[in-house]
Amino acid sequence: MSDELIELEEEEYTSPLTAPTLRRIVALLRPHRLRLAGFLLAIGTTALLDAVFTYLNRAMIDQGISQKDFPILLRYAAYYGGLQIVQAAMVFGFIYTVGILGERIQYELRKAVFNHLQELSLSYYSQNPVGRLMARVTSDSGRVADLMTWGLLDVTWALVSIAASLVFMLSINWRLALTVFATIPILLIIAVNFRKRILAEFRRARRLNSKITGEYNQTIQGVRVVKALGREEENLIEFAHLTDEMYHASYRAAWLSALFLPAVQIVSAFALGAIVWYGGLQSQIGNFSVGDIHAFVSYLTFMIWPVQDLARVYAEMQHAVASAERIFTLLDTPAEVRDRPGAIPAQTLLGEIEFDHVSFWYEEDQPILQDFTLKVQPGETIALVGPTGGGKTTLVNLLCRFYEPKRGVIRLNGRDYTEYTLESLHSRLGVVLxxxxxxxxxxxxxxxxxxxxxxxxxxxxxxxxxxxxxxxxxxxxxxxxxxxxxxxxxxxxxxxxxxxxxxxxxxPEIFIMDEATSSVDTLTEALIQRGMEALMRGRTSFVIAHRLSTIKRADRILVIENGRIVEQGSHADLLRRRGQYYRLYTQQFKFEKARAYGVAPAIETVPLS
Ligand SMILES: Nc1ncnc2c1ncn2[C@@H]1O[C@H](COP(=O)(O)OP(=O)(O)O)[C@@H](O)[C@H]1O
Ligand SMILES: [Mg+2]
Structure with a gap:
């Protein structure tokens, strides 16, 4: 696993649910309100019918079986069967809708995010690596969709089950009902605490697991370095430490999971004891029937599962809320480069290009270009040379309008290029990076x-x-x-x-190559050279290249250092001037020669212009 993904796993934030976030999450559901209403109705009915079945059981026991009244028993059995069919239909209904709803929500979230990502300027991507961004968007939108479908399902089911059970229990015997109900908060507290801790340990184990994989990859990939430095011993210790930690986290997770159910069962056993004890006493004086006891025991069981569901959703919800907030933050990030209101399509870019006192910086306190001024005639081939970090790529980024000048204007055909639509510019520019x-x-x-x-x-x-x-x-x-x-x-x-x-x-009408042939061998580059020259005829071109042989034939060569043009002219002009370009060129020439012959030249090579 790459370092990026390890970081991603470590970013397991949780957030409490705030009103604005809740409002935005609910807004995501708004377009689906009809389907949502049907979905909630189906779950509610299903949960309600479960409680009704218990009530019917009670009547069957007390009025049918105890009294040996078979016609009544049959009638209730018929009700039972009929309602079972209704319930089956409801179950089908909500499982079907939950799937569709989840897909739709996820799709819409991702679409919104991807649309927005396309509008965001390059500066956003230089701070947020794309791979990580994509992984995050995918997992975040899945998590939010899960919360709004399966989470909502569990909560609705749980609340309706508990409420219905309570109402039916109250109608049978309110004292006992309240006693049973008193156990719910206790169960909830236990369940929430266990869930949270189990979840935390699982995440810890997963995180350690990716760390171990990462460490493993690094060691294997760098095996020669490790051996050369005699680092085997240290690596082994580090590795053993990580594995040990992971073992403990997994162990704790397993231990907590195993402890969870018995703890819940013990608490409910007390409630069960109360039912049997109280019910038994009351039945002796004829106040409580066998059917009543059965109903209470069933309702108690009905409440244990919903309580656990609530706890689970609660524990997971905080992660889902954090995911939702990340998505919303991303959607709220304004796009820096976008079409101005009233932007017009550019008809052609084959005109004069002008940088008019352009200043630019990526970060406020680090100016890259200051008062940069340049005019390029249509059809000219401009070569940019100079040391790494000089600002060549930045110039190209500005020309392509991947970024816009902070001060000053870039004009195409005499018009500020921000007055054109981005699409019309990009479709006429050819950029090779x-x-x-x-x-x-x-x-x-x-x-x-x-x-x-x-x-x-x-x-x-x-x-x-x-x-x-x-x-x-x-x-x-x-x-x-x-x-x-x-x-x-x-x-x-x-x-x-x-x-x-x-x-x-x-x-394209403007052709830009930013070190586009840097990984091509010299021979191939010479080959490309001829083809490209034909191509650049009649087009305005910008070429950035390491090999000076590639740029020799440019109409004008600009030597860029610290965001400034320190020299410009044709190859011959610049060599005659014996300045920066001359130094670059002779260095390069020596280097190429040395490579060609496998030795460094003994005497200064002065190229003839
Ligand atoms: N996305 C960015 N965020 C912040 N600084 C940047 C970014 N891209 C480039 N820089 C800085 O801008 C300067 C010019 O870089 P660049 O235009 O890539 O030069 P060149 O292409 O000539 O090597 C460098 O100091 C570089 O560190
Ligand atoms: Mg560059």
């Missing part, structure tokens, strides 16, 4: 994702331009090769080439 994302499916499907109506020939042409065709043909199934979940059957370099092909196919 360092960490490409593929969907499970075939290579062909993944490329075609760039333009859904492209023909097979167009898909292949795009793959050729992107330099992906050759490696695709090495697969037995060629373009129909499955890429696996998230493309995990391919190497990072192969994934980069496929997403490049996808962007090529999309024919």
């Amino acid at each position: 360092q960490t490409p994302h593929l969907f499970s499916g075939t290579i062909r499907e993944n490329i075609r994702y760039g333009r859904l109506d492209a023909s097979d020939a167009e898909v292949e042409e795009a793959a050729r331009i992107a330099g992906a065709h050759d490696f695709i043909m090495t697969f037995e199934k060629g373009y129909d090769q499955e890429v696996g979940e998230g493309g995990n059957l391919l190497s990072v370099g192969q994934k980069q080439l496929i997403s490049l092909a996808r962007a090529v196919l999309a024919r």
